[in-house]
Amino acid sequence: MTNSTELRPRPTPFYRWMVLIFISMAMFGNYYIYDSIAPIADMLKADLGFSDTNIGSLYSIYSFAAVIVLIFCGVVIDRIGVRISILIFGIFCSVAALVTALASGLEVMLVGRLILGIGAEPLIVAITTALAKWFKGKELGFAFGINLTIARLGSFAADWSPTWGSNFYENWSDPLYLAFVIGLTCVMGGVVYWIMEAAAEKKYTLGEAGETDKFVLRDVIKFDKTFWYIVILCVTFYSAVFPFRTFAIKFYMEFHGADRELAGQLNSALIFASMVATPLFGLLADKIGKRATMMMIGSILILPVYLLLVYSGISLYVPIIMLGIAFSLIPAIMWPSVAYLVEQGRLGTAYALMTLIQQIGVFAFNYFLGWANDFSGASAENPGGYALGMWILSILGVIGFIFAYLLRKSEKGPNNHGLESGMLKENA
Numbered sequence: 521m522t523n524s525t526e527l528r529p530r531p532t533p534f535y536r537w538m539v540l541i542f543i544s545m546a547m548f549g550n551y552y553i554y555d556s557i558a559p560i561a562d563m564l565k566a567d568l569g570f571s572d573t574n575i576g577s578l579y580s581i582y583s584f585a586a587v588i589v590l591i592f593c594g595v596v597i598d599r600i601g602v603r604i605s606i607l608i609f610g611i612f613c614s615v616a617a618l619v620t621a622l623a624s625g626l627e628v629m630l631v632g633r634l635i636l637g638i639g640a641e642p643l644i645v646a647i648t649t650a651l652a653k654w655f656k657g658k659e660l661g662f663a664f665g666i667n668l669t670i671a672r673l674g675s676f677a678a679d680w681s682p683t684w685g686s687n688f689y690e691n692w693s694d695p696l697y698l699a700f701v702i703g704l705t706c707v708m709g710g711v712v713y714w715i716m717e718a719a720a721e722k723k724y725t726l727g728e729a730g731e732t733d734k735f736v737l738r739d740v741i742k743f744d745k746t747f748w749y750i751v752i753l754c755v756t757f758y759s760a761v762f763p764f765r766t767f768a769i770k771f772y773m774e775f776h777g778a779d780r781e782l783a784g785q786l787n788s789a790l791i792f793a794s795m796v797a798t799p800l801f802g803l804l805a806d807k808i809g810k811r812a813t814m815m816m817i818g819s820i821l822i823l824p825v826y827l828l829l830v831y832s833g834i835s836l837y838v839p840i841i842m843l844g845i846a847f848s849l850i851p852a853i854m855w856p857s858v859a860y861l862v863e864q865g866r867l868g869t870a871y872a873l874m875t876l877i878q879q880i881g882v883f884a885f886n887y888f889l890g891w892a893n894d895f896s897g898a899s900a901e902n903p904g905g906y907a908l909g910m911w912i913l914s915i916l917g918v919i920g921f922i923f924a925y926l927l928r929k930s931e932k933g934p935n936n937h938g939l940e941s942g943m944l945k946e947n948a
Contacts, residue, residue: 528725535724536654539716540663543647544670546610546709549702550640551674553617554582556699557633559682559784561770563692572767572898574626576890578633579766583883585637590876593642594868597649603717605646607710612639617703621696641879643706644671650713653727669795676795677702679769679788682780689780739869746937747861747870749927750854753815754874756920757850759881760822760913761843763889765790767909774900775829776836786840793844794851801852811853811860811939812928818849819924822917826910860937888912 531539557564557578564570597605612635620632647667655663681688681695688694720726765787772783805811821842828839855871862870889909892898898905931939 528723531654531720531724531726535716535720539654539713539720540651540666541670542709542712542716543606543650544667544709545705546606546613546707546713547644547647547667547671548674548677549610549705549709550613550643551671552678553613553620553636553674553699553703553706554640555675555678555765556617556620556681556696558766558769558787559678559689559780560692560695561767562773563689565770567692568625570626572890572893573887574890575770576763576766576886576888577626578629579763579886580883581630581633582637582640583879583886585634586641586879587876587883589638590641590645590872590879593645594872597642597646602646602650602653603714606643606650606713607707609639609643609646610706610710612636613643613706614700614703615639617696617700621693621700639706641875653717656727665799668798672791672795674702676788676791679784679791682784686781739866740873742866743862743870746927746930747858749923749930750857750861751874751877752923753819753850753920753927754854755877755881756916756923757819757822757846757854758878759885760826760916760920761790761847762882763885764826764913766886767889767893771829771906772836774898775903775906786836789840790844790847793841794848797845797848798852801849802856805853805856809939809941811857812924812931813940814853815850815857816921816924816928818846818853819917819921821846821849823914823921826913826917830904830907830910857939860939885912885916 557575561572561575564575565572600608616632616634616636616639618632619635620629623629623632648664651663651667652660677684678699681698685695685698688698717726768787769780769783772778772786773780778786801814805814825839825843825846828834828842829836832839855874858870858874859867889912892909892912893905896902896905896908898909928940931937
């Protein structure tokens with residue numbers, strides 16, 4: 521007898537794309553909450569006596585929590601299912617925003633950001649896993665792209681909040697309450713997804729959820745040196761970009777004399793560039809190959825950026841555009857390139873390992889950059905104090921360039937993996 525579920529149709533395109541929009545709203549709220557601290561960094565310092573080290577710690581503790589939960593969240597999501605995972609971790613994110621907004625001191629605010637790290641990264645994993653139930657083949661790549669674009673709109677909205685929500689910026693706490701309200705989309709997205717999936721199961725045939733990326737220790741020793749070149753490029757790149765974004769609004773205000781609205785707009789340029797250019801660079805790599813070369817070009821672009829910001833008198837838009845191109849180019853090429861270097865059965869471990877090490881780097885350098893600013897006395901009265909931190913970020917850029925060069929050199933040799941040719945080779 522034919523199983524009745526086999527006779528059910530697939531969900532209609534309209535239904536599936538509505539699912540995508542609502543599930544992506546959960547990530548929108550998550551990204552907004554994460555980036556809600558940067559626009560008020562100077563207020564936290566002036567009104568609550570926070571140091572730059574304290575401000576960096578608000579981001580570092582998120583990464584600390586993310587490192588811990590990423591080790592086992594794949595197993596948890598597989599066990600309890602993506603539907604309940606999205607709702608539970610979405611609630612974690614919203615609670616985190618409320619705790620942060622209610623805080624009157626560093627300790628409670630750190631607890632809020634710790635809760636955010638516990639919820640946000642598993643939420644992203646669960647949503648990514650769920651998308652495979654609704655989209656297949658070429659649709660899946662496009663769906664992932666739309667999902668990431670909506671998520672990054674959260675960061676973009678947070679950076680622009682001093683412009684569109686200027687009335688909230690008369691004190692440090694109102695922007696955090698605003699982040700809590702916007703962050704309720706994490707819960708709303710989870711609830712709507714639960715309802716839509718439950719309804720769809722009664723009349724449609726759904727696909728299987730994608731396999732979550734899991735960290736398998738025994739697989740780590742089987743990766744070759746080319747993969748580790750990518751990993752080091754990954755950690756140096758993100759450690760140079762995300763900690764800079766932590767302090768960028770404050771830096772633009774105190775070093776370059778920008779007002780809060782303009783500083784937020786300048787910081788948002790990286791996010792906007794990635795939303796527009798990342799898929800275009802991905803398409804270009806699919807067409808011409810040259811992935812190792814393109815990653816090296818992105819690494820070259822980063823090299824002078826931070827020193828230009830403190831030592832040159834050229835327009836701010838020049839280094840910001842250079843960083844925006846690099847921020848679009850390197851991730852667009854780097855993450856898909858792993859499939860060329862690692863066999864299918866170990867891809868989950870490879871991506872989990874890259875994400876873990878990336879978060880460790882972001883954890884360390886958010887704190888380190890804040891410490892460097894405090895050590896040098898960086899402030900509006902002493903803008904030159906920002907130079908030490910910019911040198912640290914530039915050194916990360918140099919290390920990233922070295923390993924991008926080694927990657928390209930390896931891929932030009934006889935034992936290449938096809939990154940330059942664009943032809944995926946069989947991995948041993």
